Amino acid sequence: MTRGAPIPETMTLHVPFRVVKRGGHKEMQMPEGAEQARRTDNTLVKALARAFRWKRMLESGEFNTIAELAEREGIAPSYMTRVLRLTLLTPDIVEAMLDGKQGPEVTLARVLAPFPAEWAGQPDHIRRTG
Numbered sequence: 001m002t003r004g005a006p007i008p009e010t011m012t013l014h015v016p017f018r019v020v021k022r023g024g025h026k027e028m029q030m031p032e033g034a035e036q037a038r039r040t041d042n043t044l045v046k047a048l049a050r051a052f053r054w055k056r057m058l059e060s061g062e063f064n065t066i067a068e069l070a071e072r073e074g075i076a077p078s079y080m081t082r083v084l085r086l087t088l089l090t091p092d093i094v095e096a097m098l099d100g101k102q103g104p105e106v107t108l109a110r111v112l113a114p115f116p117a118e119w120a121g122q123p124d125h126i127r128r129t130g
Contacts, residue, residue, distance in 0.1 A: 048094060
C-alpha cells in the first residue's frame with residue numbers, strides 16, 4: 001500500500017439550510033433558488049388516494065352519505081369532507097403532488113384548508129405561505 005500526496009489543510013464548507021417539519025417528518029430546506037432533489041410526500045399521496053377512493057364509493061352508491069362512509073372507515077365525517085375536497089384540485093396540482101414537484105410550502109395541512117373551487121385560483125392559493 002502506497003501513501004499518496006499529503007492531505008492539504010482542512011477546508012470548511014458552509015451550506016445554508018434549515019430543518020422543517022413536513023408531513024410528520026423532518027426535512028432539510030435549502031435557500032431560495034438552490035437546486036433540491038424532489039421527493040414524493042407520502043402523506044399527500046395517501047390523502048389523494050383516499051379521497052378518490054371515497055369519491056368512487058359514494059358515486060357508485062355503495063354508501064348513501066358521507067356520514068355512513070365515515071362511520072365505516074372509523075373517522076370523523078368532518079375530516080372525510082376535508083379530504084374529499086382534494087378531488088376538486090386541478091389535475092396539474094394533483095400530478096405535481098404525485099410526482100413530488102408540489103414545492104415545500106404545499107403540505108397536507110395546507111391542502112386540507114379551504115381552497116377555491118375554481119381551478120384558476122387554486123395554484124396561487126395553495127402556494128401562498130402564512
